[in-house]
Amino acid sequence: MSNILILGAGRVGASVAEQLVHERYNVTIVDENPESLKPLADRLDLRTVVGHAASPAVLAAAGAADADLLLAVTQLDELNMVACKIAYELFNIPTRLARIRDPDLLAHPELFADGNFAIDHVITPAQIVTDYLVSLVETPEALQVLDFADGKAQLVATRVEAGAHMDGQDLASLNRLLPNIDRRVVSIYRKGHRIHPDGNTTLQVGDEVFFLAATEHIRDVIQEMRGTETPIKRITLSGGGNVGFRLARALEKNYQVKIIEANRERANWLAEVLPDTLVLKGDATDEALLESEQIERCDLYFALTSDDEDNIMSSLLAKQMGARKTIAIINRSRYVDLLQGGKIDVAISPAVATIGSLLAHVRSGDVVAVHSLRRGAAEAMELIVHGTPATSRVIGKKLDDIKLPSGADLAAIVRGEKVLIAHGSTIIEAEDHVILFVDNKAHIREVEKLFAVKMGFF
Structure with a gap:
């Protein structure tokens, strides 16, 4: 798959276009607003077309006849749906993805079948971000939690805390601390720079440690990095929009949840549909409101409005007033790097969180899942190995005998119901689900080529 057509140059469309250009795909992006396209054309090697996303003439001019994949992420669900239908009927684009946000439409998946709007995969960014945030609630000591193999394994990022068992210890010490738990530390980031780990690597306070383990062992490993923390x-x-509403609905049965919403009409609606959530009409940057609601007793504060500055300010204020942990949605990805790990514990770019769901359909080979890490700089992916020793470069070989691209680390294999942490003597078998960490996306194509089936398999 090499020719990709993106409809919509908003945050998601622009972010995906940038990722794909860096990975050397041929990208064309369409938008009605030339001002949205100009910054992309100025700094990226891609083609831009000004026009309506559902116009057959515009799609033809954008090269739809030669496109391998269509990604419709305009602001309008209906426009995305019609564009996919036209792409299917007139241009026979093989794979079509559409962003759909309206719950009424999502409740009728039959609308997306080939006989109707011909959408192969529906992307709902608000739900993707919500699921991501729920994982951080369930594992509050983590900076990032990523599921693989239907939840059998997880890749987790956590920060080393002062006084934890692993503070000042080398990684080999984990064998002594956790003798019956297998895990793989795939990367360490110290002051923004990656350290490739081995048994002699000594952890320091503040290190971001990425490790992979079977899901049931995740908390045991985190405890060695951070110690035991009080449950959430x-x-x-702050913010009762699409993400705030979905998150409150997912959490209200198991946690004490409050929503601060500035819009009175929205606040009234939230109060009606969320029976177990306390809804407050007000401004989350209002110190008096936070004080009256005893923000110092809050275990976890989420800033989820559509305004980056409000999210930053309310998170900083909540933290200063005693909130235990703060997580903020930041739409400008450059802000994320500045804020993560300071007074704001976790900063999340919705576009980056969404990209993985899209990239899984772009990758060559049988890719099951893709997750962006380090604000898009690195990636973790799960793919299925097909073929035989004669048609595969990896099947039947020990990991020590496989030359992985620079910066790539095969962390684990899921074989049936078993999670096998990868070691040098591990032998890859056909139909294994392999989980890889790649610290530089420039090497993704090399990884895909290594695990691709040689010609002749078919």
Whole structure:
């Protein structure tokens, strides 16, 4: 797959275009607003077309006849749906993805079948971000939690805390601390720079450690990095938009949840549909409001409005007033790097969180899942190995005998129901699900080529 047509140059469309250009795909992006396209054309090697996303003439001019994949991410669900239908009927584009946000439409998946709007895969960014945030609630000591193999394995990022068992210890010490738990530390970031780990690597306070283990062992490994933490009970959300509403709905049965919403009409609606959530009409940057709601007793504060500055300010204020942990949605990805790990514990770019769901359909080979790490600089991916020793470069070989691209680390194999942490003597078998960490996306194509089936398999 090499020719990709993107409809919509908003945050998601622009972010995906940038990722794909860096990975050397041929990208064309269409938008009605030339001002949205100009910055992309100025700094990226891609083609831009000004026009309506559902116009057959515009799609033809954008090269739809030669496109391998269509990604429709305009602001309008209906436009995305019609564009996919036209791409299918007139241009026979093989794979079509559309962003759909309206719950009424999502409740009728039959609309997306080939006989109707011909959408192969529906992307709902608000739900993707919500699921991501729920994982951080369930594992509050983590900076990032990523599922693989239907939840059998997880890749987790956590920060080393002072006084934890692993503070000042080398990685080999984990064998002594966790003798019956297998895990793989795939990367360490110290002051923004990657350290390739081995048994002699000594951890320091503040290190971001990425490790992979079977899901049931994740908390045991985190405890060695951070110690035992108080469970999450009280959660405050600033912003009752799509993400805030979905997150409150997912959490209200198991946690004490409050939402602060500035719009009175929206606040009234939230109060009606969220029976177990306390909804407050107000401004989350209002110090008096936070004080009256005892923000110092809050275990986890989420800033989820559509305004980056409000999210930053309310998170900083909540933290200063005593909130235990703060997580903020930041739409400008450059802000994320500045804020993560300071007074704001976790900063999340919705576009980066969404990209993995899209990239899984772009990758060559049988890719099951793709997750962006380090704000898009690195990637973790799960793919299925097909073929035989004669048609595969990896099947039947020990990991020590496989030359992985620079910066790539095969962390684990899921074989049936078993999670096998990869070691040098591990032998790859056909139909294994392999989980890889790649610290530089420039090497993704090399990884894909290594695991591709040689010609003749078919």
